[in-house]
Amino acid sequence: MTTTVIQPKWLTTAEVAAQLRFGLSKTKMLVLTGEIRSVKVGRNRRILPSWVDEYVERIAAGSEEWAA
Incomplete structure (x- = not known):
């Protein structure tokens, strides 16, 4: 039997x-x-995991420029 893990999209x-x-x-x-990018769904904000990754990469790139 195979177990499938569903990852949240939002x-x-x-x-x-x-x-x-x-x-x-x-x-x-x-x-x-x-x-951090987001969309409004009803009264709530939802964020794609890739948008979180974009934020982290942008912040990390900024800290590398500062250290140089």
Whole structure:
């Protein structure tokens, strides 16, 4: 028997905060300012995992430029 694991397609702001080890209010601010891309679904914001990766890569690239 094979077990299939379904990965979530959309993340909540709270799930992104947990992944980044940021507080919820900081993560919400990053979403509201557009630092982390999101879409509004009803009254909620949803974030693709790839958008979280984009944010992390952008921040990491910025820190590399600073260190140079």
